[in-house]
Amino acid sequence: MSATHRQTLHEVRTGETIDGFVVGKLLHEGGMARLYKATRRGIHTPMLMKVPKTGAGAPAAALPALENELRVLQRLHGPHVPKLFGHGDLRATPYIVMEYIEGDRLAQAVARAPLPIAELANLGAALCKAVHVMHHQNVIHLDLNPRNVRTRADGTMVLIDFGIAHHASLPDLIDAAFGEAAGTAAYVAPEQVRELRSESRSDIYAIGVILYLLATGRFPFGRANLLSVKRRLFEPPLPPRLHRPDLPPWLQEVILRCLEIRPEHRFTTAKQIVHALTHPDSVHLTARAHRVRPVDWLTRLRLWWRSLYEVFDEAEPVRPFERLSHAPHVLLALDLPHTSEPLKQALRVTVRKFARNEPHSYFTCLSVMRPADRLSLRPDEPSASAAERIAEMRTWAQPLHLPPGRISFHVAEGSAADVISDYAHHHVLDYIIVGAQGRSPMGRILGSVSARVVAEAPCSVTVVRPRELPKAREEHPPVTKGD
Amino acid sequence: MPGATHEAVPAQHCIAAVKIAIFSDVHSNLEALQRCCDHAAEQGAERYVCLGDIIGYGADPGPTLERLMALPGLIAIRGNHDETLFRDPGDGAPPAVRHVLSWTREQLSAAQLDFLSALPYSVQRDDVTYVHASADNPQNWEYVRIAEQAERCIHAARTSLTFIGHTHEPYVFYETAGGQIRELRPASGRPIPLSPRSRYLVNVGSLGQPRDGNASTCYVLHNEDHAELTFFRLSYDFQRTAGKIRAAGLAPHYADRLAVGR
Structure with a gap:
């Protein structure tokens, strides 16, 4: 917007009433905008008014950032983003009013870092869940840092400040060359340094920086400066275990x-990452896990050389949610003690096809036990039969030759359909593969588990049945065409 | 050639319009025009803009023009097909094109021919330019397909918003604050917000001869009040349209391509 336009803009301040919103006290003044408390008759949710700085000396990026945030917030929904209540005319009185979320558990945790592992895993998993839901709605945040993550009373993480976020189906007006897409130096991914804005895995990098910070109390590349920003293009960070040997x-x-x-x-x-943080046993360890020293000078030299001609590909036309479907989390609901050999085989064939077509897919094998199946009385120790179930599933899965990082095994207790359904909801699964129930009289009376899973699952369900060969029927000999 | 000018619209047309339906390259496809206009009316369109190439290919030039000329607040622009109706298409033109042009001329009334001959190359209204091919020398009928061409068109128009057709492929080019030209492939029914700090070149695709591999007809609804655009892709009875083309004895591939949108 030109300078002449700028002068006609009205900057809202404390004490004013605009479009029914009463502007309260100033909560925070940042480089780009001021944040005020806001109230309105009939709305009881605490609200925040964000007003971009527009006067003399205000940064040129203040208005574009507010406009970008508004466009993105209008298209995001769910518990992981603040609810949008209203906005002013961007050509006259630019402001947006959104839900105010008081909790800042992540920022407080960073101040206390290094954190105990369990607490870190909980916070990290909650953050990753919020980021996943955002990616699912085609948005890349590009400025994730502890200050841009708020917490609801129940621990749900809420992502805020979408000033430089990218929405895959909107015109992207943020222009890095114009100085609009700086991000926060300590958290930006290498490809962001190269001004790429359509890579959802840039947010994964920022999550890595936050986890590093929570684990060690340090930034992977030290305090942010121009050199540390460039260094991430050719230097892997110091292993966190160097700072914290018990990690x-x-x-x-x-x-x-x-x-x-x-x-x-x-x-x-x-x-x-949610899955890795909540199931440490399923994390497949590589050389990364055991590094305790900086990389040697030869590797550094090689990476530096590579960085000179490193090209980060534009991710279009891949949209974030399309990429998510490339790494589906698949639940295999197995009831091996009651599964016939042909069905076991058919289940393996299905999984093999799936694993081949979706190279990034990963599988959780779940076996459900009735409470009566348990032998041990100590709830914290896996009972003998649970261990047997896991061994049985491992045996079944062995011919698939899936690497340890792609398959994990789990035993739960309860009614099969309920457990599978709960698990699918809780872990935001992408697919369920379940064997068809045999045609036993018992199945007919109780109702089939697979039918209930199909009816209640929040995702696609594949019901596997071994090919039934046609039975020769004595009374109806096969009729040949043309006879 | 009377009326072949770049016009500014008279003041009485400038009363605050909220929703404007914009389409291009009708090519005598009455069924598709009917479908889009009915849909636009349901969406609350108050005015209509046709970006040219009203005739050619299709078998309904007369009824199409009749329907078009009755649309409220119509702004119509000249397209290359409309122009060749009054000009020798040159020795290089394929026989099928010569045939459809002479056949079309016979189907039209004097009033309809007058209407077509008076169409302007471009119209500018407030901060919006309407033109058939490119605002950069509209008479050259350039096919704007890449960012460099889009940039020249945006700069020549000198308005925030420019609507074009001609290539039969819907797209949006826009300019960032730093002067980069970027492209967006629109999705049907999903509003695209327009920022006051950017300039846009919008290709509304083709209503009557889509060629982006999607046989659906296409138009754009411009909501001026909300500063947003929505592309709509709608199914229509292309079998009927194709049947008429064959029955009229026009080139059969004009009919065949309607089913595949190529």
């Missing part, structure tokens, strides 16, 4: 995988 290898594996220079070497989706 478990699996967690270092997760953190360093997020911080890979090339996006394709990172986790594909934030949901994979």
